[in-house]
Amino acid sequence: MKTNFYNYKSSVVPTWCPGCPNFLLFSGLQSSFAKLKIPNHNIVVVSDIGCAGNMADFLNTYGIHSLHGRAIPTAIGVKLANPKLTVVVVIGDGGAYGEGLNHLITATRANYDIKVFVANNHLYSLTTGQASPTTKTGTKTKSTPQGYALKPINPVFLLKNVNPSILVENVNSKNPPKLFKKITNTLNHQGFALLDISQICISFGK
Amino acid sequence: MLKSNKMIKESFSIKLAGPAGMGVKSGGQLFSKFFQSLGFYFHDYTEYPSLVRGGHNTYQATYGYQKIHAPHQKIDFFFSLKPGHCQQHQNEFYQSTLIFSDEKNPVLKGKFIHLPLLQLSSQAGNPLSTNIICFGITTFLLNQDKKKAIQLIPQIFSKNIKTNSTAFDIGYIYAQQNLKQYQQTLKTPKSGNKLTGSNDGNQAFAYGFLQGKGNFYTAYPMTPSSGALHLLAQKQANLSAVGGAQSALDSTRPSVKSVSGGEKQPDTFNIKVVHPEDEIAAASLATGAAFAGARSAVGTSGGGFALMNETISFCGVTEIGMVYYLVSRPGPATGMPTWTSQADLLHAVFSGHGEFPKVVIAPGDQQESFEFANIGLNLADQLQTPIIVLSDKFIAESSVSTTDLSKEKALVNRGKILNSVPKNFKRYNWITQSGVSPRCLPGTINGQFLANSYEHNQLGFSTENPIIAVKMRQKRAKKSEIAKTLSPKPKLFSNKNATNLIISWGSNKGPILEALKKLDNFAFLQIRTLWPLHNSIKNTIQKYKKIILIENNQTSQLGFLLKSLFSFSPTATILKFNGRPFFPEELIKKFKK
Numbered sequence: 001m002k003t004n005f006y007n008y009k010s011s012v013v014p015t016w017c018p019g020c021p022n023f024l025l026f027s028g029l030q031s032s033f034a035k036l037k038i039p040n041h042n043i044v045v046v047s048d049i050g051c052a053g054n055m056a057d058f059l060n061t062y063g064i065h066s067l068h069g070r071a072i073p074t075a076i077g078v079k080l081a082n083p084k085l086t087v088v089v090v091i092g093d094g095g096a097y098g099e100g101l102n103h104l105i106t107a108t109r110a111n112y113d114i115k116v117f118v119a120n121n122h123l124y125s126l127t128t129g130q131a132s133p134t135t136k137t138g139t140k141t142k143s144t145p146q147g148y149a150l151k152p153i154n155p156v157f158l159l160k161n162v163n164p165s166i167l168v169e170n171v172n173s174k175n176p177p178k179l180f181k182k183i184t185n186t187l188n189h190q191g192f193a194l195l196d197i198s199q200i201c202i203s204f205g206k
Numbered sequence: 207m208l209k210s211n212k213m214i215k216e217s218f219s220i221k222l223a224g225p226a227g228m229g230v231k232s233g234g235q236l237f238s239k240f241f242q243s244l245g246f247y248f249h250d251y252t253e254y255p256s257l258v259r260g261g262h263n264t265y266q267a268t269y270g271y272q273k274i275h276a277p278h279q280k281i282d283f284f285f286s287l288k289p290g291h292c293q294q295h296q297n298e299f300y301q302s303t304l305i306f307s308d309e310k311n312p313v314l315k316g317k318f319i320h321l322p323l324l325q326l327s328s329q330a331g332n333p334l335s336t337n338i339i340c341f342g343i344t345t346f347l348l349n350q351d352k353k354k355a356i357q358l359i360p361q362i363f364s365k366n367i368k369t370n371s372t373a374f375d376i377g378y379i380y381a382q383q384n385l386k387q388y389q390q391t392l393k394t395p396k397s398g399n400k401l402t403g404s405n406d407g408n409q410a411f412a413y414g415f416l417q418g419k420g421n422f423y424t425a426y427p428m429t430p431s432s433g434a435l436h437l438l439a440q441k442q443a444n445l446s447a448v449g450g451a452q453s454a455l456d457s458t459r460p461s462v463k464s465v466s467g468g469e470k471q472p473d474t475f476n477i478k479v480v481h482p483e484d485e486i487a488a489a490s491l492a493t494g495a496a497f498a499g500a501r502s503a504v505g506t507s508g509g510g511f512a513l514m515n516e517t518i519s520f521c522g523v524t525e526i527g528m529v530y531y532l533v534s535r536p537g538p539a540t541g542m543p544t545w546t547s548q549a550d551l552l553h554a555v556f557s558g559h560g561e562f563p564k565v566v567i568a569p570g571d572q573q574e575s576f577e578f579a580n581i582g583l584n585l586a587d588q589l590q591t592p593i594i595v596l597s598d599k600f601i602a603e604s605s606v607s608t609t610d611l612s613k614e615k616a617l618v619n620r621g622k623i624l625n626s627v628p629k630n631f632k633r634y635n636w637i638t639q640s641g642v643s644p645r646c647l648p649g650t651i652n653g654q655f656l657a658n659s660y661e662h663n664q665l666g667f668s669t670e671n672p673i674i675a676v677k678m679r680q681k682r683a684k685k686s687e688i689a690k691t692l693s694p695k696p697k698l699f700s701n702k703n704a705t706n707l708i709i710s711w712g713s714n715k716g717p718i719l720e721a722l723k724k725l726d727n728f729a730f731l732q733i734r735t736l737w738p739l740h741n742s743i744k745n746t747i748q749k750y751k752k753i754i755l756i757e758n759n760q761t762s763q764l765g766f767l768l769k770s771l772f773s774f775s776p777t778a779t780i781l782k783f784n785g786r787p788f789f790p791e792e793l794i795k796k797f798k799k
Contacts, residue, residue: 010667012667039651040654041648041649041650041651041652041653041654042648042649044497044498044648046494049659054668056656056658056668057656057658057667057668060654061654062648062653062654062655062656063654063655063656063657063658063666064494064497064524064656064657064658065656065657065658065659065660065668066490066520066659067490067516067517067520067659070486070487070490070516070517070520073482073486073487073490073491073494074490074491074493074494074497075494076491076494077422077424077490077491077492077493077494077495077496077497077498077500077502078494078495078497078498078648079494080422080478080480080491080494080495081421081422081478081494081495081496081498081499081500081502082498082499082647082648082649084649085498085648085649102483102484102487103483103486103487103490105483106482106483106487
């Protein structure tokens with residue numbers, strides 16, 4: 001069984017900005033897969049659209065680079081059809097809490113056995129920095145030059161209220177050892193688990 | 207008067223009308239079950255508004271000694287289960303039609319008979335028993351065996367068995383005492399009908415899906431497609447299956463569950479059926495499942511299909527094969543939800559952004575709904591691209607005599623699936639004649655690949671390289687040619703005298719074949735694959751002088767395709783777009799012109 005760290009990496013060189021916190025999620029996933037000894041042919045990573053979703057190309061597992069907001073229902077389809085697979089979602093705050101919020105709520109209610117990692121940088125970064133569902137009220141962005149008027153979503157609070165029996169946690173990527181530990185915990189959970197990772201966009205975040 | 211001098215020769219039609227909640231449809235189904243048990247073929251048709259109580263519902267069916275392809279518009283026996291439901295049907299009456307209602311004569315045509323249904327049903331002790339009273343009356347009027355009729359009632363109405371059999375007797379005795387002069391002779395068929403099953407198009411599709419080893423079905427409820435969801439949900443073996451431990455892939459063989467009577471029959475299947483939060487999720491779930499190896503389908507109607515468009519495009523680029531069961535109703539938008547239409551043909555053909563191969567097949571009747579479910583699943587596996595099975599309310603919600611579809615065989619073809627692959631497996635290998643690259647399923651050692659919504663290279667990794675992009679597009683496009691050889695060919699119904707040709711598709715098949723029982727100078731070409739169109743259509747067209755195109759839409763959408771692909775214009779086009787199907791009588795009238 002090839003479960004060394006480097007077996008989970010594809011030959012494609014990551015395209016993220018140097019210093020992007022997505023690198024931490026990327027290596028955290030690889031080391032957790034290795035630690036938990038999950039063979040790469042038994043993993044399906046379903047990625048959403050956005051910077052974090054581009055991880056699809058960089059991993060050496062089965063993968064689907066799905067449509068924006070649809071990574072969660074696509075992953076559920078994979079899991080229901082073959083429950084033996086480890087099914088992981090890599091998604092941003094826009095896909096998880098905006099375009100795909102309805103799907104996230106349903107997945108939480110149903111407690112489907114998939115693991116969701118949200119790279120939450122409070123911004124739409126691949127589209128050069130517009131407001132996202134977790135942007136702080138008042139923040140000026142390209143799409144909200146007068147300041148963002150909406151209240152931000154608090155994912156942990158929201159999902160815990162929808163279904164207290166799921167695992168939903170927040171971690172800040174500024175603390176890599178803690179992030180790595182939480183990634184392993186999330187993968188180890190039986191049932192629906194979501195790790196909300198607070199990140200800073202080094203190019204468009206302020 | 208009519209006593210014994212009227213004899214039913216080929217076929218006869220019965221219609222029940224009343225408000226929703228009066229058992230119009232269930233009552234009608236009792237009539238059909240009875241005549242089918244006597245050996246008649248039948249084809250029914252229901253009309254109902256989009257509400258739960260009140261309104262004006264109808265059930266009609268035509269019964270014949272030969273196969274009935276479509277219900278007739280003209281009715282022989284009409285029952286209004288409550289006053290006020292017969293006047294609007296006057297143009298469906300012959301002078302000889304018997305019209306029964308509990309009111310003063312409101313009709314100008316036919317033989318009106320006042321029937322005290324309110325009084326009779328209160329005698330029976332149930333105001334909702336008028337349908338069974340009318341069944342009792344009909345049993346007498348057609349001089350049929352009372353015992354045979356009564357024993358069928360519990361098969362449709364499992365509750366109130368005693369009250370129901372009282373209601374039947376009340377109707378039968380009332381007819382005996384008051385309606386003797388209307389009794390007619392109905393000879394039962396000698397050989398009996400070989401088609402002893404009864405299914406509507408949705409049920410037929412569901413059985414085709416099961417027999418075709420379909421094992422993953424998702425749908426957000428939408429009339430008129432929900433019947434398939436209901437039947438499949440019932441057939442799911444592990445009802446608590448959400449996130450359950452059993453894999454849909456472990457086995458697609460029916461599990462054996464004992465049924466009453468001690469006889470063991472395969473009744474439930476190891477399938478996953480999901481009703482998710484919306485149509486977008488339904489389609490996304492199905493793609494994920496298909497990627498993981500399931501034989502996967504979604505069911506919907508036009509509005510839901512609009513939401514699934516992004517997923518169709520996604521299936522196109524990732525080469526994930528799955529079936530979209532699209533049951534049409536009149537749009538635009540919410541339109542007329544419980545009526546029929548063929549206005550979504552071009553929506554299906556041009557669905558999904560970008561350019562990619564897809565197949566649109568349209569069953570013409572319930573038996574073909576069964577076949578096309580499996581053919582659709584096969585094409586999805588063989589071509590690895592989205593397959594649309596385009597039906598409509600007229601097929602999906604009308605029941606006909608069929609074979610026992612739960613026992614019909616289906617030939618399953620899973621396409622190219624590799625059990626072992628070398629390292630650096632090229633999932634999207636473009637060195638292929640057909641455009642189809644062999645795939646492996648997740649879980650296969652060394653097989654790791656990316657199903658990528660971005661344009662991609664042979665491994666599945668994103669690319670914006672102009673040469674690779676063109677090569678990949680050309681590879682996928684090849685599948686359209688193979689699709690023409692694998693998908694259902696046009697079917698020609700012809701005879702020696704035919705000099706004129708009718709071209710049509712989908713549910714019009716029934717009314718056309720029923721009309722052609724009376725006309726011998728017409729051939730009929732049923733186009734069964736609407737996209738990509740088969741080249742042989744052009745050759746067939748050239749053999750006939752006069753060509754009539756028939757469609758149940760406003761803009762002749764098949765006409766648009768024939769014109770743009772074959773530069774062909776028909777001699778005449780017959781269109782109907784009022785939510786109702788064609789009836790054989792109106793087609794005969796138009797053909798004779």
